[in-house]
Amino acid sequence: MTEKAEEIILTEKPDLLLHLGDYTRDLDILTERHPELEAHSVKGNCDLRGGTPELLMLRADGMELLLTHGHRQGVKDGLQRLYYTALEKGDDTVLFGHTHAPFLQVRDGLTLLNPGAAADGRYAVIEDGRAELRRI
Numbered sequence: 176m177t178e179k180a181e182e183i184i185l186t187e188k189p190d191l192l193l194h195l196g197d198y199t200r201d202l203d204i205l206t207e208r209h210p211e212l213e214a215h216s217v218k219g220n221c222d223l224r225g226g227t228p229e230l231l232m233l234r235a236d237g238m239e240l241l242l243t244h245g246h247r248q249g250v251k252d253g254l255q256r257l258y259y260t261a262l263e264k265g266d267d268t269v270l271f272g273h274t275h276a277p278f279l280q281v282r283d284g285l286t287l288l289n290p291g292a293a294a295d296g297r298y299a300v301i302e303d304g305r306a307e308l309r310r311i
Contacts, residue, residue, distance in 0.1 A: 176201055176294055177201050177204050179294055179295070179296045180205055180298075182311055183293060183296075183298050183311055184205065184209060186311060187298075189212065189300075190213065191212070191214070191215075191235055192205065192209075192214040192215070193215055193240075193242060193270060194214070194216035194217070195217060195219070195243070195244055195272035195273075195289075195290070196216065196217050196218055196219025196243075196244030196245075196272050196273070197219035197220065197221040197222060197273075198219070198221060198222070199224070202214055202216045215231055216242075217229060217230065217231050217242045217244055218244065219244035219246065219273065220244065220246040220273070229247060230242070230243050230260075231243075232264060236301065236303070236304065237304065238268055239265060239267045239268070240266060240267070240268050240269075240270060241260070241261050241264055241266040241268070241269040242269075242271075243260075243269070243270075243271050244271065244272050245271035245272055245273035245274070245289070248260055250274055250289075251273065254287055257269060257271060257287065258282060258285065261285055262285065266285070267285065267286065267304075268286040268287075268288060268306065269285065269286070269287055269288070270289070270290070270299075272290075272292075273289075275291060275292040275295070276289060277289060277297050277299075279306055279307075279308050286306055290308065291308070291310075296310050296311040297309075297310050298310075
């Protein structure tokens with residue numbers, strides 16, 4: 176399941192890997208292969224192991240990021256709960272998964288970003304405060 180993600184890493188040469196849930200074991204495999212990369216993940220609805228948070232706030236490249244899988248915020252039914260969760264926490268960008276559908280929108284200065292599924296060759300790059308959806 177990590178072949179496309181491996182291809183993305185080799186193509187983009189990122190500084191940071193962010194995994195937005197479901198099969199967080201994939202991130203463990205990737206970080207074993209690339210121990211030089213900083214990596215973070217959140218728990219998805221298909222992840223059973225403990226120790227992985229459902230929400231994670233971090234600062235990267237001068238940005239305040241909120242990571243979530245999105246199932247607890249009901250992203251399949253709309254983004255309102257996700258939007259307000261991010262506003263309450265004061266984040267610049269909220270990254271989510273769950274739908275596996277790429278999505279990028281800036282709303283009132285808040286970036287909402289779902290990179291899609293890496294297994295499908297879909298991902299996002301955040302650089303210099305800007306997000307971009309890509310496909311390999």
